[in-house]
Amino acid sequence: MPKRGTPPEVNAGSMADIAFLLLIFFLVTTTIETDAGLDRMLPPIEPPDVDVIIKQKNIFQVNINRDGQLLADDELTNIKDLRAKAIAFLDNGGAPSGSADYCSYCKGTRDASSSDSPAKAIISLKNDRETKYGTYITVQNELVGAYNELRNREAQRLYKRNFTDMEAEFLNPETPDNVRDELKEKVKNIQELFPQKLSEAETSTTN
């Protein structure tokens, strides 16, 4: 009888090769997806039946030219200052107290020549055909950021939480339904305080 006891060891030397083969296969056939971005709604193509009359003071006009320069409310503006300007405009609450549009939660300057209330305030974005996409995204980001900052402020005041967190939790499909229902109410509430009214004019074709 040859020696007994421990069985002979299986040679696992090629296991690493097999694993490497699989690894390399996955490396070439897959990508790491970027799955985050700015959500926007496009306006429907049919024009509304009634012409809505909007007071000029309730519109905050942002123009981007082909060189990436920015005209906000007829003033040449640095993109870095855009967010602060947008916040000042949205949060202005210029309607006098007692009127229907009066905004009780606004902390702005209450300048009568700027927007009446966040519900009335509209940001209009216009860009040139030659504008770089990167610039456009930066401007969009700043404008969405302005809304988010104001919404966060109100959410902190009312629910002691950030609006962006609440919204992310609400949109997450893994959140249980009972939590979702509760959040839905709050999210809607905040959205109504600062409705996102960001309109995009048709792109100008002239330079």
Added chain:
Amino acid sequence: MSKFNKKKDSALPAVNTASLPDIVFMLLFFFMTVTVMKDSTLKVENVLPNATEVKKLEKKDRIIYIYVGKPTKEYEKVFGSESKIQLNDKFSDASEVGDYILMERAKKPQELQNVLTTALKVDKDANMGIISDIKQELRKVNALKVNYTTYEGDAFRNLQ
């Protein structure tokens, strides 16, 4: 004497590589979990811009992708260096976007057809003209939910 010379003639012992497969498997599993299969080969340059106020795209089955950018080196000779739209695996014109969306929408299950999002993966050096054309086409087929896909990062880096 012999006590000290004993080991001298024996060769260097082999390094134990038994844990190598484990390490490679670990890497393999990492890649298997964080990546997804490529569904189309990118034929355009696609350096996305950065943004901070991003929302995550949930539910992969509700998304239609449109890629825009300069054709990559190998296609540059044929298609030029102007920004192009890539739908599925081929270069397309802005006028084809509407049909593409309708086709993709028809492929999805009935209950999802109204909640689809169009993800625009656009190179940051592309011009807005082409984006406006796409947006106009999307409005025509009533695909109003769009997502400008971006990396998460400081938005001001886009300007450089």
